[in-house]
Amino acid sequence: MPDEQFEIDILRYRPETENEPVMQTYTIPYVRDWSVLDALNHIKDNLDGTLSYRWSCKMAVCGSCGMMVNGEPKLSCNTFLRDYHPGKITVEPLAHFPIERDLIINMDSFMEKLEKIKPYLIPTEEKPLADGEHLQSPDELMKYKQYSMCINCLLCYSACPEFGLEPDFLGPAALSLALRYNLDSRDNGQDQRTRIANTDKGVWPCMFVGSCSEVCPKHVNPASAIQQTKITSTIEWYKNVLMPRGSEAGGND
Amino acid sequence: MEVITTDIVIIGAGGAGLRAAITVAEQYPDLKIALISKVYPMRSHTVAAEGGAAAVTQDHDTLENHFHDTVSGGDWLCDQDTVQYFVEHAREELVQLEHWGCPWSRKSDGHVDVRAFGGMKIERTWFAADKSGFHILHTLFQTSLKYGSINRFDEYFTTDLIVEDGRCQGVVAIEIATGSMRLFVAKAVILATGGAGRVFRANTNGAIVTGDGMGMAYRAGVPLQDMEFVQYHPTCLAATGILMTEACRGEGGILVNKDGYRFLQDYGLGPVDPWPRNKAMELGPRDRLSQAIWHEQQKGRTIKTENGDVVNLDLRHLGAKKLQERLPFICELAKDFAGVDPVTTPIPVKPAVHYTMGGVKTDLTATTPLPGLYAVGECASNGLHGANRLGSNSLTELVVFGKQAGIYASEYAKNVAVTNQSAIEAQAEKYRQRIDSLLNRAEGNERISTIRKEMALTMEEGIGIYRTGDSMQATCNKLSELRERMKSAKLDDTSSVYNTELFLAIELEAMLETAASMAHSALNRKESRGSHQRLDGYENRDDVNYLKHSLAYYNADGDPKIEYADVCITTSQPAERVYGGAADDRGK
Known part of the structure; x- marks a missing residue:
């Protein structure tokens, strides 16, 4: 010693x-x-x-x-x-x-948020196991891979000033995981997740301070995930104004 | 005591427990599930698996190849009916994980890629870079959130199984946040509690890998099978035991001694060239590699460091690009925890305990000898791994047999009713008193950390890579002493809220029992086979007397009772295990 x-x-x-x-x-x-x-x-x-x-x-x-x-x-x-x-x-x-x-x-609030953003594939149709795997190119994998690296350590929530003010903010990790599935070529659930993200407790409280990305030990870059989701959410908002959901064919609910 | 009534209790929410839970939820939606885990599911130790999961995938590979690699890798102690079922269902389960979103690494044509692994004749290991276990665990956990019938009890510590009317009818568990005990009454119970590597000093395992489920089943009279077979992984960081995945060698990494010499060629694994080739040199099985490193140390050809003697794992020739693509986590770990950049410097490594081949006796249906009790994953021994597990078989095992556990437990639960509830509640009360007396012990001066460290040291000394009768007997004696001293263990912490010291004590009680089952099973096996190697006149495999599973039975008053059971042999008669050039010759 x-x-x-x-x-x-x-x-x-x-x-x-x-x-x-x-x-x-x-x-x-x-x-x-x-x-x-x-x-x-x-x-x-x-x-x-x-x-x-x-x-x-x-x-x-x-x-x-x-x-x-x-x-x-x-x-x-x-x-x-x-x-x-x-x-x-x-x-x-x-x-x-x-x-x-x-x-x-106490991390109960995170567990609820994680469940809320539907962190699982929502495919258009179930593919039988006998048909083998979905094809996914390395480029398609790379689109979402970074956001799949989240270990749920919650450092990003501790770094986030907005979460400090608004405990119901979905927050960096949950929103990154939502994007991880939205960007997956096998998924068709973006519509459902965007509706959850595009709320006053979703992406919008984020002021893009970026400290979540600085502290992330796995380089997930949640700040980037949230900004991307803001853009998608804005497009969705305009789409809904111009083409209300009720009239949308093939709505996925 | 609050009573929670359910149909199926699953203890452990790692890969095996989650796969079982999803199976029940999908196929038996009317059954209520209580998924109990001492940690949040994503903390389970499946998370730390790196290299990948095996399944026959390529056109030039066959189920027979995977079967033979597994059976010979296990030194013929595998139950061949289990191995056959495993190889037949491996691929569909990995495809299922893909359908649930697992980010497997891909080839340029979009199909899942496979890599080489030790002891495998053809490349058949699916991987998600070098975080395969992490991605499998998170995929399963996140997918499990879809199912309303899975009621999770995160951070509940299960202490005992309830056995009434000759069958398992529930468990008692402590809510860690409050310290209050709950009785879970159930028609069937699935153990998915993981291994027991923490009974050894140098190990790759997380703090939670303490053999709780093995201990519970053992105390309830269920035999632990093949406990003497403990896998040393050959390539671990010296100071911390952190795993440097076998995929390092699957991707072309080499092992050299202090002279820069690829020493494995001296131990029946050469010749070196052509390289790389499967089932040769660095792609030999883990038991043989760890044993070779031990011999190098005896010959003075290892490198001395302040963290013990090491050899070098050299990845430099793979180049920065490939390392970043295939082994990014390894690069990160080597830099953070050993101060070494694998792009420019070899990684110092040594063997450390990694996996318990043995466990609660089951079969290919995850059924234990105790009606109503099922076990799966590392806590179980279904005969898949025999005397030495092949790398990348265990992640696949979790899902193939996790599904089996879900099905067989559900079928059982559908056809039974809970009986004798008052006796069940009385038992639960008895278990609560046991915990209370541990918590509030008035007399005693033993620290649990002292007992834990002495246990881990004696296991390393006596039940290591090479063993002798004397060393094993010394460990058995020491464990008896520690078990006595445990009765005088006194906690600093007598509170109720997150009393983590109490759980360390309960874990230690289970570990002392599990360790004794390992030591006595080892002492009784008078031969050398797979990971159990003796230096005291029993250097050879003895198929006449020991082509048998060992079964350790708990004895509250003393040493475990060791019995033996037949191994299921279907198509592959025991033969010599050969690797390297000898295997090439045999293949011709």
Whole structure:
């Protein structure tokens, strides 16, 4: 064990015994290769078993371990102590979400939004399995691939000032996934999803600050997804003014 | 205690649990489903699978090839009826995932592309770049949102199965957010809880891979089959165990020792040329590669690092463009977690525990010996993998047998009624008291993290790539000691809301039992086969005495009882496993 020490302030909140969150300082060994998650695990194993947080894969793909590190939303598993050394760090739960306990947020609202945008293929007709796969060229795949990379870590919601003001805003991840399916050559559900996106809780609260894209650990670029969807929504709006839905042949409901 | 009455309980919402849930929802829309998971579904460890999923796809490939690769890869411990069913249904299930939106990588003509994998004679591994598991999991989860009959209980921790009147009639689970326990009364229960790799120190698995379902079934009297067969994946980052997918080698990556020498040619996998070719050198099976790395270390030909001895996985010759297209996640992981850019520098790797071939005994219908209980995926052992799993068979297994579990559990549930509800509730109360006593233990001075670390270390020392009777006996003894000490484990946290320490303790109890089943099954198998290799006079395979599945039975008072069952052999009689030039010769 190295001799050098490292200080971490961690926001603690135990709703059964505390009315308000409090900061607690832990002193740990400084290990250059440790992630913030490694530091939390060191604390939980050796110093304080009551510290609670979510984690699993430790390789930045399960999306569990999002938290604020020095005020920025990060995956704690691929955020390293060395990048803050010398100095201390402050770890808090993801901003803009209700805190359940310590570093654990309530993510019910995201789960509802995800379900709402119909994140599954809505094909024109079911293709029998015996007919094999749909053909999809590499170019067609590339159109939506980026938006399929979302790990639902919710860092983008924590970075989004609009979500901070309007908790019902569908938000970056859900809207990116809606676009992911809209852009898929196998899908015919864009009409249904645009109706959900084209509302005052859909794409329109977004002021294109772009911080969602900056913090996304998977380079999904939700800001771009939302701007693209705004354009589609505007076209849809004009189409509906000129050709009301009731008269539209083949409406998909 | 609140009682939730349903038709089918599914524990675990990874690839297998979700596939089972969708099957029930689609084919049996009248049945109510409770899908219980200790994490949100998209956190399940299926998410971390990288390389791909196997199914015969190309015109010059055959089901017989896939069958033979799997059976020989498993060192003939596979149940051949299960393997036959698997290879016959693999492709339609991967097509089904495609129809649900899985972004499989494509060829220029728009068809799904396939890549080479270890131990596979023809390229047949479907892939979504190097995040195949991630995309499969999210496709299944997002698709599952279509079905109203799937009631999810996210972040509910199942602690025990309810067995009444000789059949499984439900489970008890704790709502993690509140700490309150619920009784789920059901006509059928499907375990889809994943593997147990976290019982070992160096492993590729997420924190949640703790063998909970294996432990529950085992305690309920259901045997765990073939638990001694634990797969070491040969190429993992040294410090963290993070997986560097076999697809690295499928795409042409090579393994070299400290002298830059492709050492696999010394271990029955050569000659080197022509390269690349299937079932040779770096495209040999995982057990053989991990064993070769162990031997290189014994010979002093590995590279010493502060994180242990490593060999180099060299991808440089693939070039930046191909790496970015086929292995972008690997590049990201190597840079973030090992400080290495694979475009310019070889990746230091070593073997780490990756997969438990063994599990709850089932058959090709996912049915366990306990009526009403089904099991699927890594928590189950249906005889598909034998003594060594081939890479890319397990993702396909999730969907092929997830569907089977859904069908067979539904058919069973349609024809039974819940009986003896009061006795079921009394059992649930007993389980609650067990948890309460763990939570509120007055005496005791053991930290669970200490016991967990000692367990993981003794498993690595005794039940590693190579084993001896003495080392395995030492591990068995140590596990007995730890099991006793666990009775004195005292928690720092006695609260109810998100008491994550309590769940670590419950997981550890399951892991200690699962570890004991592995160690004792290993000690009792006096031969070497697949991933179970001994150095103490049992270096050879012994088909006369051990062409058998091991079955470990729980014993509350002491060591597990080990029995044996026949292996189903249909068309392929046991023969020598050959790779490299020897396999080429045999093919002629």
